[in-house]
Amino acid sequence: MMLRANTGLAAAATIALCVAAASLPFLGVSAYLTALVYYAALYLALGQAWNLMSGLTGYVSFAHGALAGVGAYAAVIILNAGYPVAFGLMAGVAASALASLFISITSLLLRGVAFTFATLFFQELALLFTRKLEITGGAGGLVLSKIMPVWLPYVLMVATASSATLLVLVLLNSRAGIRLLAIKNDEDAAAAIGIEARSRKVVVFCASAIICGLVGGTHALFTSALYPDVVFQVDLSLIALAVPMIGGVGTAFGPVLGAILYMGAREILQVIAPALHLIIVGFLILLVTLLLRDGLGPELLRLWRRMRVRNVQVAPPQRGATL
């Protein structure tokens, strides 16, 4: 019961934060602040998509940025053909889901690192193909022919990030989520108690790719132009895994902390040391994985609980209390 009440409260807080963040551009807040919130939402949505697959099942993906890129290209191609925005986003989602099925069919029937290889090479192939193909505009890229109002991608991105967080939250508190964690901890033991791993992995990866497709399509509305070397650079895939790794893998709110920290660190680094960005992100992932293991979020929570327990113990016995 306790858990249920807490989950309900957390879900309500997430929705309230989402509505508050989504209404910012209509309250006359500065464009700089809304841009910061937009990027935090982008990092959070990608991070939760990665968290959903890799954080819950333990199969590491290096392709989440590329899956978003595929969604972005599909959305722009459909929008430039004259269809409405909703169709473009749906096309983005469909393309990313299909791409995830390609990776699943070739590698998720196997255990372990085969999936990671399949995602790594998907990233490279997506780049090579978009540079070559006519429909994606080759190396010159694609430009969105319609200009979108700024609030549209902003609201969509905030909604995507919040929905993804809610999805992970609900899943973590459901039987389905516990079965996924069982697969992550020991696939053989999970199989022994009747948890079928293959189809679950494929479905979760597809759901994760759908979030990426939404992110990609929405971000294409925001940037209005796609260049293969920008869309498929390793950066987005790195962000997708850095956000939950830093904040807390396999938790619902760790990635929120991770996304905010990442966005802040990036803003500061762009001013003081733009060249050192990769080194610092790399060291952060390295140190958190080696020393904290669970990420910053769970570690802070543990620290907070320990402090509360200590306070209770330190409190002196009341004098004159009735026996």
Add this chain to the structure above:
Amino acid sequence: MTPTLLLQLVINGLIFGGLLALVALGLALIFGVMRLVNFAHGIFVTLGAYATYLLVANLKLSPLAGIPVSALIGAAIGLVVQELVIRRLDNRPDLEKLMVTYALAIIGLGFFSATFGGDFRSYSAGPRGNIAFLGATIGWRNLVVLGVCAIAGLATILMVDRSRVGLGLRALAQNRDAAATSGVNVNLLQRYAFGLASALAAVSGSLISMIGTTTPQVGEEWLLSSFVVVVIGGMGSIGGAIAAGIAVGLVQSFASYFTDDGWARITIFMLLYVVLVLRPRGILGRGLPI
């Protein structure tokens, strides 16, 4: 297609394949002995390439002198990385192992980009001139690269197959716990394997700087093709890695002649998916399950 052209393409493929095999050899060694997919292997390739470039450009040495220097620097930094980071990964879940070597690769990429910028660097010092062989032309430079690959590869195979250290490495690869109970010094051998693999990667980097251009991404690019090689050859199989390296080199050479470099890369990367679906233990079926 004339026989001369065929010969020329085969020779080009052998040179590319020899380098790939040398990079893949280290990957296979580390995976076999430590069950670790080392995403950080590429930074040692880049390290060797820049070390050789700096020796040639600043000290006016022959690039041949860069080969042993790269090997030493590669081994030294490999040992430091093994002691500070990799050693702590024993018995950690795969997710953490992957993240840590990936983070190392990102740090390396960031370091080389910040230090050297995105410039393409190359030099003209070193062996020059061509020799004619049955109508095909081979540059001395390429011949030297092929020779060094062959020597380094053979030496590694002999070491693993014949020496006492090699026996220990093979025992570790077969069954880590049983090897440890029979008195194999696991820590020492893991250090040895990681240092040797890093030295091999640095030597390949040194050779790559002789026949190509040196950029911060050069190691990552070669690492990707080498992953295809180790998957085709069977994870952890050293013989498989060498055979697959040469095969992939030949495919690359012919594919880039008939189409272009981009399609050649696409062809090689698609091979990975084909092998994953049809022969997940490698073409020869001798690899460990991935």
